[in-house]
Amino acid sequence: MKFKCIINGCLSHTRAQAEELNGFISRFLDPEASDGTTIIFYSQKDERKALPGLVPTQRAELVRIDRYHPESILDALARIEYSDDADLYLFPSGFAGSEIAVRWAFRQKGSSLVQVKHIDCTRDRVIAKKTAYVDHVLATFRLDRRPFCLSPARGCVDRLPIRARDNLVVTEHDFTGLNKGIRAHDFHWIPVEHAKHFENPRFLIVGGRGLQNKENVQFLKNMADAVGAEFGISRAVALNAWGPMHRLIGVSGTIAKPEICIAAGVSGAAAFYAGIEKSKFIIAINTDPLARIIKSSDVVVIDDYKTVMAELLKFFTFDGANEA
Amino acid sequence: MRILVCFKAAPDVEMLIDEDWAVDKKLKIDTSFVKNTLNTYDESALEIALNLRDASEALGTNVELSTLTVDGGGATAILKTLYALRFTKAVRIEPQEDLRFRPAATAAIICQYVLHHSPQDAVLLGRQSDIGENAKTSLLVAEMLGWPCISQATHIELADENHLMVTHQVDDGHIRQRIRTPCVFSVGDAPCTSLRVPTLRDRMQYGKKAVDVLSVEDFQLPVETETLTGLEILRHARAGVIIEGKNPAEKARVLYEEHLKPMLSQK
Ligand SMILES: Cc1cc2nc3c(=O)[nH]c(=O)nc-3n(C[C@H](O)[C@H](O)[C@H](O)COP(=O)(O)OP(=O)(O)OC[C@H]3O[C@@H](n4cnc5c(N)ncnc54)[C@H](O)[C@@H]3O)c2cc1C
Ligand SMILES: Nc1ncnc2c1ncn2[C@@H]1O[C@H](COP(=O)(O)O)[C@@H](O)[C@H]1O
Numbered sequence: 001m002k003f004k005c006i007i008n009g010c011l012s013h014t015r016a017q018a019e020e021l022n023g024f025i026s027r028f029l030d031p032e033a034s035d036g037t038t039i040i041f042y043s044q045k046d047e048r049k050a051l052p053g054l055v056p057t058q059r060a061e062l063v064r065i066d067r068y069h070p071e072s073i074l075d076a077l078a079r080i081e082y083s084d085d086a087d088l089y090l091f092p093s094g095f096a097g098s099e100i101a102v103r104w105a106f107r108q109k110g111s112s113l114v115q116v117k118h119i120d121c122t123r124d125r126v127i128a129k130k131t132a133y134v135d136h137v138l139a140t141f142r143l144d145r146r147p148f149c150l151s152p153a154r155g156c157v158d159r160l161p162i163r164a165r166d167n168l169v170v171t172e173h174d175f176t177g178l179n180k181g182i183r184a185h186d187f188h189w190i191p192v193e194h195a196k197h198f199e200n201p202r203f204l205i206v207g208g209r210g211l212q213n214k215e216n217v218q219f220l221k222n223m224a225d226a227v228g229a230e231f232g233i234s235r236a237v238a239l240n241a242w243g244p245m246h247r248l249i250g251v252s253g254t255i256a257k258p259e260i261c262i263a264a265g266v267s268g269a270a271a272f273y274a275g276i277e278k279s280k281f282i283i284a285i286n287t288d289p290l291a292r293i294i295k296s297s298d299v300v301v302i303d304d305y306k307t308v309m310a311e312l313l314k315f316f317t318f319d320g321a322n323e324a
Numbered sequence: 325m326r327i328l329v330c331f332k333a334a335p336d337v338e339m340l341i342d343e344d345w346a347v348d349k350k351l352k353i354d355t356s357f358v359k360n361t362l363n364t365y366d367e368s369a370l371e372i373a374l375n376l377r378d379a380s381e382a383l384g385t386n387v388e389l390s391t392l393t394v395d396g397g398g399a400t401a402i403l404k405t406l407y408a409l410r411f412t413k414a415v416r417i418e419p420q421e422d423l424r425f426r427p428a429a430t431a432a433i434i435c436q437y438v439l440h441h442s443p444q445d446a447v448l449l450g451r452q453s454d455i456g457e458n459a460k461t462s463l464l465v466a467e468m469l470g471w472p473c474i475s476q477a478t479h480i481e482l483a484d485e486n487h488l489m490v491t492h493q494v495d496d497g498h499i500r501q502r503i504r505t506p507c508v509f510s511v512g513d514a515p516c517t518s519l520r521v522p523t524l525r526d527r528m529q530y531g532k533k534a535v536d537v538l539s540v541e542d543f544q545l546p547v548e549t550e551t552l553t554g555l556e557i558l559r560h561a562r563a564g565v566i567i568e569g570k571n572p573a574e575k576a577r578v579l580y581e582e583h584l585k586p587m588l589s590q591k
Contacts, residue, residue: 012496068494071472094495095512099475102460106467111549114459132425132457132555133337133353136345139425140554186489190498203588239364241515245493252513260587269338273560281587282562283579289566292338296560299583301567301575311576312584319585 001123002035003088005056006077006104008096009042010068014054017092019159020152022056024090027157028119039080043067043176052170056162063173067187070099076175077104084108087123091151098151105149112149113141115251117156121148135251135270155199155255155278192246201230204258206249206276209236210265210286210305217242220264223309227316232256232275234266249275264305268293285309325380325485325505328444329373329391329411330434330465331366333399334454335359345557352422353555360398365450368517369509372480373448374409379482387482388412390442394419394433400535408522408531413442415536417543424456425552429545431464436543438469445505446488451476451512462510474503476512 005021007014018038025036036057042048043065051062061080065072073096089104091097098114105112111126117138118129126148132139205224211217217237224231232249233242249256250272261279265286266272273296276282284297285305294300301308335355347353362370373389380387390413391406393399403414417437423430438444447469449462466473476493483489483502491500493512522531569575 008495011494070475095476095493096495098459099463099473102463103467103473105549106464112460113550115457127553130457131558132455134454134457136337136340136558137347137353138556138558139552140556141425141550142553143550145549185487185502185504186500188500190491190500192497235364235513238513239515239517245513245515248513260584267338270558270560277560281583283583294566295342295564296562297564298562299565299567299579301572301579303572303575307572308576308579311573312580315577315580315585 001029001033001087001121002085003029003037003090004081004086005036005038005090006073006097006100007038007040007054007092008068008073008094008100009040009047009051009054010065011096013094014040014042014047014051016159017094017097018054018056018162020092020157021090022162023157023160024152025056026160028121037061039063039077041065041068041073041076052168053164054162055165055168056160058165058167059169059171061171061173063175065175066177066179068096069179070096070103072175072179073100074103074107075178076173078107079175080173081108086147088121088126089147089149091149093152093154093156101149101151105147108147108149109145110147110149111143111145113143114151115153116150117153119150126150131251131274135274154251155257192244198230198232198247198254199256201256201258202260203227203229204232204249204256204261204276204279205229206232206234206261206263206266207237207243207305208234208264208266208272209240211237211242212265214242216306219306220309223313226313229262230256230258234272251275263293263297264309266293267291268296325376325385325445325482326388326390326443327373327376327446327448328438328442329366329369329389329448330461331362331370331391331393331399331402331450332453333360333362333393333395333402336361337454342559347555347557351552351555360402362402362519363450363452363454365452365511367519368514369448369450369511370406371517371519372477372511372514374520376480376482376488377410383482385482385485390415390444392417392434392437394423394430394540403535404531405522405527407533407535408527409520410526410530413536414533415442415538417538417540419540425458425550426548427456427458427460428464428548431461431468432546433540433543434461434465435468437538441538445486446507446509447471448509448511451510462508466508466510469506469508471506471508472503473508473510475510477509478512478514480509
C-alpha cells in the first residue's frame with residue numbers, strides 16, 4: 001500500500017511530529033507491503049536544511065509555503081497529490097494534523113478518523129479504533145473509501161527516533177504566494193511558554209477544580225517547583241483561567257508518563273485520566289471518597305488537599321535541609 | 325451580522341457508575357436516566373455568541389443569534405433556556421436515524437439549513453461532542469459550505485459589520501487575526517466562557533416561545549464513509565489503597581515515608 005506522512009514544519013515540534021509518525025508506522029504498517037513518502041511543509045528558508053533528517057520514509061517532498069494556514073496546506077497538497085495514487089495519509093496528532101486529516105479526506109472523497117489508537121489496514125479497507133463517550137469507550141470503525149486519512153490520538157504510540165538515510169529521494173516545491181486570497185488580516189502570532197520535560201517528568205503534580213481559585217493553583221505550582229515536580233492542571237482549572245492552557249493534562253492536552261503522579265482535587269473524569277493513565281504510580285488526594293479517581297489510583301488520601309500538601313512539603317523541606 | 329450556533333445536548337456520562345456501562349446489540353449504551361447537558365465546547369460557543377451580541381449593542385451594529393440542534397427531543401429544555409437568553413430563533417431538526425457517529429450527516433443537515441432555510445454570516449460549533457467524540461462536524465460544515473474555517477477558536481470579537489477578530493489555538497501558540505465573514509468557527513478550550521443563566525423574568529417572558537421543529541426528510545444525507553462496528557467499555561482500575569491516619573499530618577507522613585520517599589530516592 002502507498003502511504004504518505006504529512007508534517008507541518010511551519011510551527012515548532014517538527015521533530016516530535018516526525019518521530020510520532022515513525023512510531024505509528026513501525027507499530028501498525030507492514031514494512032514489506034508499504035511504500036511511503038513524507039511531505040513536509042515549511043515556511044522559513046533556514047529551516048530547510050534540517051528537514052531531510054526528519055523523514056521517516058524513503059522519499060520526501062519538501063514544500064515551502066508562506067506560513068501555517070490549513071488552507072495553504074490543503075491547496076498545496078491538492079497540487080502535489082494530483083495522481084490520486086495514495087491509499088493512506090497519516091497526519092500527526094496535534095491540532096493541525098487532526099484538522100487537515102478530516103478536511104483533506106473530504107476533498108479527496110475518502111474517509112477519515114482522528115484520535116486513532118489502533119489500526120489494522122489493507123489496501124481496500126482500514127479497521128481503526130478510537131475512544132468515544134468522553135474516553136469511557138473504545139469504538140471500532142470500518143473505513144471503506146480510499147484514501148484513508150488518519151491522525152493518531154496523542155500519546156498512543158511512543159516516539160521513534162528517525163534513522164538517517166543515505167539514499168533519501170528528495171523533491172522540492174515552492175508554493176509561496178499561492179494563497180493570496182485568504183481573507184485574513186492583522187495577523188498576530190502569540191507563542192506559549194513551553195515546559196521542557198512536561199511529557200516525561202519523573203514527578204508530576206496535577207491540580208483540579210478542588211483547588212477552588214487562582215491563588216491555590218499558584219500555591220500548588222510553587223510547591224511543585226520546591227519539590228522538583230512538574231505541574232499540570234485539569235480542564236476545569238484551565239477554563240476558569242486559574243492556570244494556563246498549555247499546562248492542561250488529558251486528552252485535549254498532554255498525555256504524561258511520569259513515574260509518580262499526585263492528582264489533587266481532581267475527580268478523575270476519563271478525559272482527564274487519559275493524561276495520567278501512563279503514570280507508574282498514581283496518588284489521589286480528594287475529600288470525596290466516592291470520586292472516580294479513587295478507584296483508578298494506587299494510593300489515596302481522603303482529606304483536604306491543601307492541608308495534606310502543606311504537611312507533605314514539611315517532610316520534603318526537612319529531608320532536603322538534612323541532605324544539604 | 326447573523327450568527328448561528330449549533331450544539332448537541334448529551335447525557336453527562338460522568339454521572340454513570342461502573343455498573344451502568346454496558347453495550348447492547350445495537351451498539352448503544354443506556355444513558356436514558358442521566359440528565360442531558362451541553363458539552364463545554366458548545367457551551368463556550370453559545371456564550372461567545374452572546375458576548376458578540378452584547379458588544380454589538382455598544383457598537384451600534386446588529387447581531388442576530390439563532391441556534392440549531394439535530395436532536396430527538398432531549399435538547400428542548402436547553403433550547404428554551406436559549407430563548408430566555410434572547411436567541412431570536414431556536415431550531416430543532418428531528419433525526420430518524422442514530423447520528424452519534426455520523427458527523428458527515430449532521431454536517432450536511434447544518435449546511436443545508438444555512439443554504440436553504442436561513443442564510444448566516446457566521447456559524448459557530450464546538451470542536452468535539454461528548455458521545456461521538458468525532459471531532460469532525462465543524463470542519464465538515466466548513467468544507468461543505470466552502471467557507472473558511474477557524475478551528476480551536478478561544479475568543480471572538482466584533483471588528484465591524486463583516487469582520488470578526490478571532491484568537492485561536494494552534495499547536496504551539498495562539499494566532500489572532502481579523503477574518504472576513506462568512507466563516508465557520510470551531511470553538512476549542514475557551515477560558516471564562518461558562519454559559520450565563522437567564523433571569524427568572526426573561527424565562528417567563530421569552531423562554532416559552534415554541535421551538536421550530538423541522539423534519540429531517542427535507543434534508544439529504546450523504547453516504548457515510550466510516551461505519552461503527554464495535555464498542556468496548558474501557559476500565560481503569562488500580563489498587564485504590566486508602567491511607568489511614570487520625571489527621572492530615574499523619575496521612576502526609578505515611579504518604580511521604582512509605583511511598584514518596586522510597587520512590588524518589590531510587591535512581
Ligand atoms: C471531548 C472532551 C475532552 C476533554 N479533555 C479534557 C482534558 O484534556 N483534560 C481535562 O482535565 N478534562 C478534560 N475534559 C473535561 C473532563 O471531562 C472533566 O470535566 C474535567 O476533567 C473535570 O475537572 P476536575 O476534575 O478538575 O473538576 P471536578 O470534576 O469538578 O472535580 C473536582 C474534584 O475536587 C474534589 N475536591 C473539592 N474540594 C477539595 C479539597 N479541598 N481537597 C481535595 N479535593 C477536593 C471534589 O471532590 C472533586 O472530586 C474533556 C471533556 C470532553 C467532553
Ligand atoms: N446533532 C447535532 N446537532 C447540532 N450540532 C451538532 C450535532 N452533533 C455535533 N454538533 C456540533 O459539532 C460539534 C462537534 O461534534 P463531533 O464532530 O460529533 O465531535 C459539536 O460540539 C456541536 O457543536
